[in-house]
Each structure stands twice: as structure tokens, then as C-alpha cells.
Amino acid sequence: MPTPRSLVDKFCPVRSKRERRKEARPGELLAAALDLFVEKGFAATRSEEVAARAGVSKGTLFLYFPSKEELFKAVIMENLGGRFTEWNAEFEAFEGTTAEMLRYCMNVWWERVGLTKASGLTKLMMSEGGNFPDLAEFYREQVVRPGHDLLRRILQRGIDRGEFAPVDIDHAIYSVIAPMVFLMLWKHSAMVCVDGESALDPEKFLATQAETVLYGLSVRPGDKA
Incomplete structure (x- = not known):
């Protein structure tokens, strides 16, 4: 029927x-x-x-x-701000080590945001936020602060579990954020921030950055010379 x-x-x-x-x-x-x-x-x-x-x-x-301002805010929420409920739920459900969680976090960010057009919103806010303070504050409130809070939770998890050394978390989070911001600028600025003679592989770059954040550049016991 x-x-x-x-x-x-x-x-x-x-x-x-x-x-x-x-x-x-x-x-x-x-x-x-x-x-x-x-x-x-x-x-x-x-x-x-x-x-x-x-x-x-x-x-x-x-x-x-x-208004155009309300439209822009809706774009921010649709592509970035509205996703933190999902990402925090993944944090709660994650069962691996905190080192694995940090690697996962950086890789998932690239897959879900960095690879998409939405990554250009951060570059836009960095270049125009000073001219639109209300939008800049909205972006800080809906994207920057929730993102920082999630990274704090990850680092604090590692410290509480004895996996990470005690660190100044408020500053350590920028060691994770910096490579992701770099990739957004690289992608949306005609790639002028890298040597044109050598290709940049974003996945390898993030893997290297994760290992550097986790272990530094010093030789570790058991490493082969």
C-alpha cells in the first residue's frame, strides 16, 4: 500500500x-x-x-x-565546535595507553578536520580575528577552550596513570597544538612555509611530532645507534 x-x-x-x-x-x-x-x-x-x-x-x-556573523558562527559550530561532545565521548571510552590516545587524537584531528576544508577556519580566524573581536571570542569559547580542555584531560590522564612525567599542562598542550596549527597554515597558505624542494607528508609529520612530544629528542635506553 x-x-x-x-x-x-x-x-x-x-x-x-x-x-x-x-x-x-x-x-x-x-x-x-x-x-x-x-x-x-x-x-x-x-x-x-x-x-x-x-x-x-x-x-x-x-x-x-x-546576519553574516550568525552564519559564520553556525559554520564554526557545524564543523568544529559542535564536535567536542563526540570527541569527549571517545576520550571516556578509550582503553589504550595515554601515549596511544595522544597519537590517536592527532591522527583523528587530521582525518576529520585537517584534511577537510574546515581546517581553513582556523587560518581565517588567525588572519581576521583581530578585526572581528566578537567572532574571535566566539571562536575561543566554542573551539579553542574546549580543545584545550580535552588536551588537558589527556595529559592529566597520563600523569595520573604514571605514564607521563609531571609537567606544566597549561603550557605542554601547546606542544600538541603547534604542529596541528602548522599543518593548517601549510595547507591554506600555498605551502610557502616548507622548503619546496622536499615534500611534506602530513601523516609522517604528525607521527614524528607525537614521538617528539612523548619522548623528546634524546636517545632513550635500548635505542639503536
């Missing part, structure tokens, strides 16, 4: 298409906004450009997001 939804699709195809289009609009608008913000920056992106790329009118855009 046909369902009500299938009957609508059959006898009112225009209406059903319009309804499906309406349901898809917020996601399409956020995707279009992410593309343009990363390509052009916040200041240079116009709301009508976002609407045009998403295939809707500017008025439709403002039905969902009343």
Missing part, C-alpha cells in the same frame, strides 16, 4: 520537490558558506554570494541566518 509520502510525490511532484529542497537548505547554506569563507575570508564574503552558491535567494538565507 502506498505511503502518504509516496502519494504526495506522485500527485504533487512540484510540492514534494519544494519541501525536500526546504529541508536541505540549512545544510546547503552552511556548506556554501564554509567554501566561501575559506576561499575569500570573512570580510570579503558577501551574503548574496553564499545564497547564490547554495541556489537560494538572499532573503531565504536570512530566514535561517539573520
Whole structure:
């Protein structure tokens, strides 16, 4: 027996298409906004450009997001800030050593953020945040602080379990953050921050950085010369 939804699709195809289009609009608008913000920056992106790329009118855009600032905040939450619930749940469920957790954290960040267009949002905030203090504070509140808190939990776990030496955690977290920020700048700045004669493999780079954070550069007992 046909369902009500299938009957609508059959006898009112225009209406059903319009309804499906309406349901898809917020996601399409956020995707279009992410593309343009990363390509052009916040200041240079116009709301009508976002609407045009998403295939809707500017008025439709403002039905969902009343200003460009609110649209940008929604993009931040969709791609970065809204993911910390998931990441903290993974922290709670992780059963390996803390060294394994730290490696996993860095690799997952690259797979889920660094490799995606969303990594350009950090570069954008670094270059334009000073001109938009309200957006900069929003980014700090929704992305930077939760990220730092998660890394603190990881390092504190290692110390509490006797796996890591006691360290100044508030400063040690930047040893983990720095290589990830470097990769975002490398990716979104025409790769000018590396020697053009040598290729940079992001996975190998993060693996090397993780080992350096965990063990330093000193020769360890048992290492082969």
C-alpha cells in the first residue's frame, strides 16, 4: 500500500520537490558558506554570494541566518565546535595507553578536520580575528577552550596513570597544538612555509611530532645507534 509520502510525490511532484529542497537548505547554506569563507575570508564574503552558491535567494538565507556573523558562527559550530561532545565521548571510552590516545587524537584531528576544508577556519580566524573581536571570542569559547580542555584531560590522564612525567599542562598542550596549527597554515597558505624542494607528508609529520612530544629528542635506553 502506498505511503502518504509516496502519494504526495506522485500527485504533487512540484510540492514534494519544494519541501525536500526546504529541508536541505540549512545544510546547503552552511556548506556554501564554509567554501566561501575559506576561499575569500570573512570580510570579503558577501551574503548574496553564499545564497547564490547554495541556489537560494538572499532573503531565504536570512530566514535561517539573520546576519553574516550568525552564519559564520553556525559554520564554526557545524564543523568544529559542535564536535567536542563526540570527541569527549571517545576520550571516556578509550582503553589504550595515554601515549596511544595522544597519537590517536592527532591522527583523528587530521582525518576529520585537517584534511577537510574546515581546517581553513582556523587560518581565517588567525588572519581576521583581530578585526572581528566578537567572532574571535566566539571562536575561543566554542573551539579553542574546549580543545584545550580535552588536551588537558589527556595529559592529566597520563600523569595520573604514571605514564607521563609531571609537567606544566597549561603550557605542554601547546606542544600538541603547534604542529596541528602548522599543518593548517601549510595547507591554506600555498605551502610557502616548507622548503619546496622536499615534500611534506602530513601523516609522517604528525607521527614524528607525537614521538617528539612523548619522548623528546634524546636517545632513550635500548635505542639503536
